[in-house]
Amino acid sequence: MGIMIANCAASMPCRLFYLRLLFLFLVFRPVSVEAKTPFSFYADHRAPAWTVVVCLAGLTLVVVALFRNINRRKKVERELVLARETLEVKVREQAEEINRRLDASRKEIEALLDNSPVAIIYTDTRRVIRRVNPELARLSGYLPEEMIGRSSRNIFTCQEQFDAFGELAYPIIMEGGMYETEQLFCRKDGTKMLCRVKGRSVVKDDVTRGVIWIIEDITRSREEEREKLLLTQQLEQMQRYKSLNVMAGAVAHHFNNIMMAVPGQFGAHRAAVAGFLQGKKNGGSGPESGSAGRQYFFVHADLRGASSAGQANG
Structure with missing residues (x-):
């Protein structure tokens, strides 16, 4: 038991150990030192004395164990406090980093929305507008404050169109798909605009x-397409008219050639007939009489008619 006490005491600070020894010596010092009683007194009271010593030793062990337990607990508490502070610092740093990233992402999204060339609307399940970009305000004529928190019915032309859409x-x-169509919307001033609409759920x-x-x-683009189609049709019609004019000119040219050749042919045939009749009158003498005469006059009439037509064309 004394060895256990010594071992336990050896683990404590020297100052505390010596103070406890002094306390035990002053309180439980031998009675013979003061009363000068014989040693037989201790022999008669050996059992109670050892009981007291054992109790004191046990009490000392309990005190030492409690002290060590308290020290360990305080050490663990200090380590826990340090770990908690370290964890709080790390969590704070990570939270700040996440907030910085969220702020950067939010600014990027806002920049994309503000500079988007198309209008963007975010609606909830009740088709109430939760967010719009400046392009939609420019197209519709409504201010963002006039649209946010209100139904999207305001940009439709009528309730029936809103329900059907x-x-x-x-x-x-x-079903997870994307809806795409062309829809007629109404501006704040009452004018209509034709738009291409695409919609998809956020998640x-x-x-x-x-x-x-x-x-x-797409109102302007559709008007430009109609104008382009009209111009194309007009151009095709002009080309057809031009082709008809060319064809009419060719027909007129050929008809003019024919009409110019007719007087020459008519004159030649008339001369041939006159020659034939003159030959008959002369009694059939000369080249103008008979079948040979008729052939002679008709050939010469054809030659004179061709010559007259050539001069007319020239």
Whole structure:
């Protein structure tokens, strides 16, 4: 037991150990030192004395164990506090880094929305507008404050069109697809605009998280297409007219040639007939009489007619 006490005491600071020894000596010093009683007194009271010593030793062990336990607990508490502070610092740093990234992402998204060449609308499940970009405000004529928190019915021409659009679009979006169509919308001043519309849910297959709509005004492009088609049709018609004019000129030229050749042919035939009749009158003498005479006059008449037509063409 004394060895155990010594070992336990050896693990404590020297100052505390010596103070405890002094305390035990002063309290439980031998009675013979003061009362000068014989040694037989200790022999008669050996059992109680050892009981007291054992109790004191046990009490000392308990005190030492409690002290060591308290020291360990305090050490563990200090380590826990240090670990908690370190963890809090790391968590704070990570939270700050996440916040910086979120701020950067939010600024990038806002920059994309603000500078997008097409109008963008974010609506919830009730088709209430939650966010718009400046391009939509420019197209519709409404201020963002006039649209956010209100139904998207305001940009449709009528309630029937609004209901029909929802019946067609949302079944496709709820299945995870993208709805695309051309829709007629109404501006704040009452004028109409034809737009190409594309819509898709923010989270695929979960329309409850909202829907993103992209709207592009195609009114001017459609007008330009109609003007281009009209100009193309006019150009084709002009080309047909030009072809008809060329054809008419060719026909007129050939008809003119024919008409110029007719007087020459008519004169030649008339001269041939006159010669033939003169030959008959002369009694059939000369080359103008008979079948040979008729052939002679007709050949010469054809030659004179061809010569007259050539002069007319020249």
